[in-house]
Amino acid sequence: MVDKAGSERHLPVMAVDVCEMLEPRPAGRYIDATLGDGGLTIAILDASAPGGEVLAVDWDDDALARSKKNLAAYLDRVSFARSSFERIRELLPGHGWGDGADGMILDLGVSTHQITEPGRGFSFQKDGPLDMRMDQRLTETAADLCNTRDEKTLANIIYRYGEERASRRIARTIVERRLREPLETTADLRRAVKDAGVFGRPGHDPATRTFQGLRIAVNDELGTLERFLEDGFKCLRPGGRMAVLSYHSLEDRLVKHAFRKWASDCICPPETPICGCSWRAKVNLIVRRPKRPSAEEVERNPRARSARLRGVQRI
Numbered sequence: 385m386v387d388k389a390g391s392e393r394h395l396p397v398m399a400v401d402v403c404e405m406l407e408p409r410p411a412g413r414y415i416d417a418t419l420g421d422g423g424l425t426i427a428i429l430d431a432s433a434p435g436g437e438v439l440a441v442d443w444d445d446d447a448l449a450r451s452k453k454n455l456a457a458y459l460d461r462v463s464f465a466r467s468s469f470e471r472i473r474e475l476l477p478g479h480g481w482g483d484g485a486d487g488m489i490l491d492l493g494v495s496t497h498q499i500t501e502p503g504r505g506f507s508f509q510k511d512g513p514l515d516m517r518m519d520q521r522l523t524e525t526a527a528d529l530c531n532t533r534d535e536k537t538l539a540n541i542i543y544r545y546g547e548e549r550a551s552r553r554i555a556r557t558i559v560e561r562r563l564r565e566p567l568e569t570t571a572d573l574r575r576a577v578k579d580a581g582v583f584g585r586p587g588h589d590p591a592t593r594t595f596q597g598l599r600i601a602v603n604d605e606l607g608t609l610e611r612f613l614e615d616g617f618k619c620l621r622p623g624g625r626m627a628v629l630s631y632h633s634l635e636d637r638l639v640k641h642a643f644r645k646w647a648s649d650c651i652c653p654p655e656t657p658i659c660g661c662s663w664r665a666k667v668n669l670i671v672r673r674p675k676r677p678s679a680e681e682v683e684r685n686p687r688a689r690s691a692r693l694r695g696v697q698r699i
């Protein structure tokens with residue numbers, strides 16, 4: 385879908401399933417921790433009409449500006465904040481929601497707008513500065529990583545976060561190339577991957593995994609999620625629900641383990657003979673296995689294909 389300004393709008397993923405999981409109700413308070421273009425916020429506001437409210441959060445200035453326009457018809461029920469979701473709990477008292485929300489959604493990763501806008505540097509299809517910062521206040525870009533990290537660190541980033549088997553070869557080519565001149569554009573990085581002799585899976589650009597790895601590193605996506613998952617259930621009121629949509633196995637594993645811990649009555653190491661922890665379950669799991677998008681949704685919106693949806697309800 386293309387908006388009035390000619391840029392591609394993000395189609396919300398699994399919106400019906402997210403609403404089934406959160407069960408929005410009139411007068412409920414909901415947090416959209418990853419606002420993007422606002423599609424899931426709209427779904428929640430519609431499902432909680434006439435009185436439900438959403439606190440809409442994103443760390444990307446562009447996303448906030450765009451969704452303020454997309455949400456023009458709902459401005460009496462939505463408020464906006466620029467923040468990383470790992471710090472959302474600090475925002476709640478100032479918002480009058482000190483005791484938490486009735487529901488919260490995290491829709492992880494990047495939006496279609498971020499990916500397709502060449503100026504943001506996420507796109508290997510269109511040339512642009514090698515940036516990849518979702519939050520423009522972050523100090524290091526993908527170009528900075530490519531031009532300053534040693535070969536082993538680059539290889540680890542590309543292997544661990546991009547799950548790219550040719551990571552060492554790619555890192556070596558990047559380092560050789562920057563001795564001649566620094567990498568500055570997405571085309572420079574794409575060329576380095578090509579020069580490393582990487583072919584990629586059929587139907588996928590060979591640079592896909594390398595771009596993913598660097599993007600995750602630039603934005604510290606796993607660290608941010610891990611820190612949120614330490615005690616993110618505290619954003620919820622008793623009975624409040626949380627849904628998380630993730631798009632690759634590294635994220636989903638973190639969510640699965642955190643939700644299991646939150647739902648457990650003991651977190652002692654398995655070899656401990658007698659429970660000595662005072663931990664008690666904070667949540668119930670809403671689903672044991674992640675929900676996946678329907679084949680029909682994937683056909684309509686191919687970006688949904690790797691989505692996994694998990695949810696918990698605070699006790």
Ligand SMILES: C[S@@+](CC[C@H](N)C(=O)[O-])C[C@H]1O[C@@H](n2cnc3c(N)ncnc32)[C@H](O)[C@@H]1O
Pocket residue numbers: 394395396397417418419420421422423424425441442443444447467468469470491492493494495496518608
């Ligand atoms: C997949 S998009 C969300 C799309 C949105 N649900 C919609 O329907 O348009 C992910 C959004 O989360 C934001 N984001 C990613 N990590 C974040 C973080 N740690 N804190 C706040 N926002 C984050 C990105 O900037 C992006 O706008």
